[in-house]
Structures are given as structure tokens and as C-alpha cells.
Amino acid sequence: MSVQDDQRENQMVDRFNLDVPEDRKRSDIDAYLTVDGHEVAFELKSATSRGVSTVRDLGANHFAKWKNMHWIFGFYNRDGTRLLHSYYASPEDMAAWISSKEEYVRPDVELAEHAMRGISADSVIRLLGEKEFYTKEEAKWVMKNQWTAARYAEQADLTAGNEIRYSLNRMTALMQERCNYVMSRGATLNNPHIPLKYIEKLPQITNEPAMNLRRLVRDYLEKASSTDDATA
Structure with missing residues (x-):
């Protein structure tokens, strides 16, 4: 302002x-x-x-x-x-x-949601490779600055000591959210x-x-x- x-x-x-x-x-x-x-x-x-x-x-x-x-x-x-x-x-x-x-x-919103639903585990594997778990650094590479540090910790579903880790299913959900965020930014006036x-x-x-x-x-x-x- x-x-x-x-x-x-x-x-x-x-x-x-x-x-x-x-x-x-x-x-x-x-x-x-x-x-x-x-x-x-x-x-x-x-x-x-x-x-x-x-x-x-x-x-x-x-x-x-x-x-x-x-x-x-x-x-x-x-x-x-x-x-x-x-x-x-x-x-x-x-x-x-x-x-x-x-x-x-509304048509752009529907397209964004459709694109988000198209993200699957295969999408994660193509981008990051097939792994036993994914790291916080990889999650931040996908999500950029969309989340706070606390949110990255909250969304982790695997832990090893103090290390934050994400399963394939959770990383898929992260990528779907990021896709929806990116697409939705275009669904605006x-x-x-x-x-x-x-x-x-x-x-x-x-x-x-x-x-x-x-x-x-x-x-x-x-x-x-x-x-x-x-x-x-």
C-alpha cells in the first residue's frame, strides 16, 4: 500500500x-x-x-x-x-x-485442480528418483519458500534422530500441493x-x-x- x-x-x-x-x-x-x-x-x-x-x-x-x-x-x-x-x-x-x-x-481453478490430481508417485520418482526416503532439502527444492520451517517439520512422516524425512507418499502429497499453488497463481485476475x-x-x-x-x-x-x- x-x-x-x-x-x-x-x-x-x-x-x-x-x-x-x-x-x-x-x-x-x-x-x-x-x-x-x-x-x-x-x-x-x-x-x-x-x-x-x-x-x-x-x-x-x-x-x-x-x-x-x-x-x-x-x-x-x-x-x-x-x-x-x-x-x-x-x-x-x-x-x-x-x-x-x-x-x-472458475475454469482456471478447475484446470489447476485437475493438474494437481495428475501428480503421482511416478512424478516424484521421475524428478527425485526412487528412494527409501526423501530429505528436507529435497522437500524445500520442491516447495521453495511456500512453507515455514515449522511446516516442513510438521509434514515429515519419517524421522531418524533429529533428521526430518519424508516417505514417497508424503512427498507425492507435497508435490501435489506445490502444483496446485503454482497453477492457482495463474487462476487469478x-x-x-x-x-x-x-x-x-x-x-x-x-x-x-x-x-x-x-x-x-x-x-x-x-x-x-x-x-x-x-x-x-
Whole structure:
């Protein structure tokens, strides 16, 4: 995130009186709001142009995360120094846009999963040779920096003293995971924009932002609760 984007996000947090996770730099949540005992997670987006950028490599992890997120879109003046107005989006409001992007990449996701299932013990033997066991160094050669040191130890199914070892079956599973990771990175969209015409249909917030945001969130939660009760 650029310094200017970070400054805008901080301004939006202050304007709407939101809470920020302690591990904000690493967290998947920009901010959250507690309403009537419900902790509501927010995605914060700002823009000065026609449309809002999202993320690089938009894929399955983002789709899963965003389906339960609430959003605030802040629109700034041309030089990005003054917040003009904002829009609030509930998970229901964003569902159509998220689903359209998820559907767009679905063929690539299916191809990645199919390729992963094609990895077998023969694949390991062709790459590393047929051995009684495989070493941590060989596992790291396959997995690269995808795993932490602790994960390499957890995944080992053979040991000899302090030496970490992997069976052929376990190394096959490692190679399948790596294949899925590599293939899935291609099953993404590069920073798709949310068009202004989509955002302009959302409730706009201009005055008393903190109070009006809470009202909108409360209305959504009450509606969602009523729907759940009706279908129970």
C-alpha cells in the first residue's frame, strides 16, 4: 500500500470511528465495527478516479474472505487530500460483483485442480528418483519458500534422530500441493476494478458518517437475521 493510500485509509477509520486490528499490517481485515454485539469486518477502498481498484492476483482466497465483508468506498478530490463522500456496501450488495469475478476464473481453478490430481508417485520418482526416503532439502527444492520451517517439520512422516524425512507418499502429497499453488497463481485476475456505475447504486454517506454507517449496518444485520429466522 502506498503512503497516500495508507493516509486515506487512516482518515476513513477516523471518520467512521472504526477499530483497527492490532496486527493491521498482517491482518486480512482493514478495520472492524462492533454493532449490537456483532463484530463486523470492513474492507476500505478509496479512489479519485472513475472506478475502484481492488488487489493484484485476485483469486480464491479473496473470494472466500470478501463474501462476509462489509465495504466502505471513499471518493476523494483530484489530488486525493479531501474525502468528498463515501458509499457503504453490505456483503449482499457486493455478492453479484464478487460472484461474477469468481465465475470468470472458475475454469482456471478447475484446470489447476485437475493438474494437481495428475501428480503421482511416478512424478516424484521421475524428478527425485526412487528412494527409501526423501530429505528436507529435497522437500524445500520442491516447495521453495511456500512453507515455514515449522511446516516442513510438521509434514515429515519419517524421522531418524533429529533428521526430518519424508516417505514417497508424503512427498507425492507435497508435490501435489506445490502444483496446485503454482497453477492457482495463474487462476487469478490482475486488479479488476469495481466500476463507478456499480458503486453509485449503493447507499451514499455524506453527513454524520459514523452514525449513518452504524444505522446502515444495523439495518443489514436485522434484515439478515430476519431472513435466517424465516428459513430456519
